[in-house]
Amino acid sequence: MSGHFKEIPLLDKVIAQLEKQLSSNKYTGFIYFEIANSRKIKDYYGEKIYEDLVSNVNDTLLNFCPSLLIDEDIIATDTFSRDCFFIFLIPSKRYFIALEDIKLTLHRILHRLNEEIYEYGNVTGMRDRVEFYSGCNFLFSDPLISIQRLIYEARKELLLNSKVQDFMFSFINNISHEFKTPLTCIKGYVETLLEGAMSDKDTCQRFLDIISFETDRLVKLTSDLLDLSTIKSSFLEMNRQLLDMGSLICRAMTYIKPYADKKDIKINYDRAHFNSLLLVDGDRITQVIINLLENAIKYSSEGSSVDIVVKKQGEYMRVEITDEGDGIPVSCIPKIFEMFTRVDDDRSLKKGGRGLGLAIAKNIIELHRGIINAKSETGKGSTFYFLLKEFNSNAEDRI
Numbered sequence: 001m002s003g004h005f006k007e008i009p010l011l012d013k014v015i016a017q018l019e020k021q022l023s024s025n026k027y028t029g030f031i032y033f034e035i036a037n038s039r040k041i042k043d044y045y046g047e048k049i050y051e052d053l054v055s056n057v058n059d060t061l062l063n064f065c066p067s068l069l070i071d072e073d074i075i076a077t078d079t080f081s082r083d084c085f086f087i088f089l090i091p092s093k094r095y096f097i098a099l100e101d102i103k104l105t106l107h108r109i110l111h112r113l114n115e116e117i118y119e120y121g122n123v124t125g126m127r128d129r130v131e132f133y134s135g136c137n138f139l140f141s142d143p144l145i146s147i148q149r150l151i152y153e154a155r156k157e158l159l160l161n162s163k164v165q166d167f168m169f170s171f172i173n174n175i176s177h178e179f180k181t182p183l184t185c186i187k188g189y190v191e192t193l194l195e196g197a198m199s200d201k202d203t204c205q206r207f208l209d210i211i212s213f214e215t216d217r218l219v220k221l222t223s224d225l226l227d228l229s230t231i232k233s234s235f236l237e238m239n240r241q242l243l244d245m246g247s248l249i250c251r252a253m254t255y256i257k258p259y260a261d262k263k264d265i266k267i268n269y270d271r272a273h274f275n276s277l278l279l280v281d282g283d284r285i286t287q288v289i290i291n292l293l294e295n296a297i298k299y300s301s302e303g304s305s306v307d308i309v310v311k312k313q314g315e316y317m318r319v320e321i322t323d324e325g326d327g328i329p330v331s332c333i334p335k336i337f338e339m340f341t342r343v344d345d346d347r348s349l350k351k352g353g354r355g356l357g358l359a360i361a362k363n364i365i366e367l368h369r370g371i372i373n374a375k376s377e378t379g380k381g382s383t384f385y386f387l388l389k390e391f392n393s394n395a396e397d398r399i
């Protein structure tokens with residue numbers, strides 16, 4: 001490994017050396033990793049502990065790398081925070097470098113770092129595990145592009161891959177959880193019925209009702225997931241038409257009325273107050289209104305009311321749906337439009353919540369270049385609102 005440093009040098013200091021290596025070898029193996037949750041650690045434990053952690057990583061790499069790397073290999077850190085590391089595996093003295101070799105080196109380094117950091121965590125009382133974004137690939141020389149630029153692009157791609165992977169794992173985890181809960185419940189009731197509970201007519205009826213509720217939940221979950229993937233993919237065909245918001249609200253109210261009646265909830269809407277034309281996919285916008293009304297009813301007590309108000313706001317039309325229900329803590333509002341987010345898991349699950357409706361609504365409104373958000377306070381009800389551009393025959397209204 002080049003040089004015998006006490007500290008890993010900054011990237012700028014090794015660029016000339018890297019340039020020389022790249023010009024003779026044309027490519028180099030490239031490993032990149034960075035402390036992913038650095039901000040969280042800094043905020044929680046303070047700058048001093050964080051600096052110690054980074055210097056611990058630095059020392060581990062310097063002590064461990066010589067056994068993995070050869071003299072020509074180059075190790076560097078980026079920026080003054082020094083929490084982002086690069087290792088360039090130069091092929092000259094190696095017979096060949098395959099991506100599998102680079103991956104193996106990366107895994108060995110990460111394994112060692114995790115071991116060291118675990119020890120360090122025991123000493124400092126740091127309970128959070130340090131997470132790394134990492135990746136590896138080849139860096140090819142391109143005389144037209146500066147090395148810094150090549151590294152920057154490669155790093156961006158690796159970072160994105162790491163994030164996609166993180167998202168995939170958390171998505172699979174969430175989905176499995178969503179399916180497992182109702183399936184376990186159904187299995188439990190079916191088994192109890194088979195073991196003899198079927199002979200009691202009332203018990204049988206009660207258990208079948210629960211099974212039916214849970215099955216409906218699974219069907220709705222599957223159709224919401226399919227819906228979300230269609231909306232997210234580029235295959236969604238938007239059927240834009242010139243429609244007035246009042247007619248869409250009335251459609252949604254007719255659909256939701258039986259559900260509101262069951263809880264004796266009154267929905268107030270004055271179509272004459274303000275109305276205007278929009279160029280939108282009517283079915284999709286109605287779906288958003290139904291979802292917001294469904295939530296307003298679901299999270300409100302019997303006998304309360306829900307108000308729908310439509311206003312003009314600049315060149316936008318603003319639709320507000322206000323309930324007198326449970327409300328949402330202010331700190332949770334930014335999260336509720338993300339998939340699988342439920343404010344109070346227990347309460348939402350009991351009410352059949354899947355945590356997908358608002359994610360679907362957000363995607364639909366954003367496809368129409370609109371905005372959706374909420375204002376709320378625990379115990380004081382909520383107002384969900386969305387803004388869509390009014391139709392302007394003079395402007396080029398494209399979605």
Ligand code: ADP
Pocket residue numbers: 295296297299323325326327328336341342343344348352353354355356357358359382
């Ligand atoms: P869900 O199917 O769980 O209702 P949503 O995506 O529609 O899924 O909503 C996400 C979460 O936001 C809900 O689980 C609930 O905690 C909260 N929420 C949404 N609308 C309301 C509302 N009108 N009042 C109180 N909480 C709400």
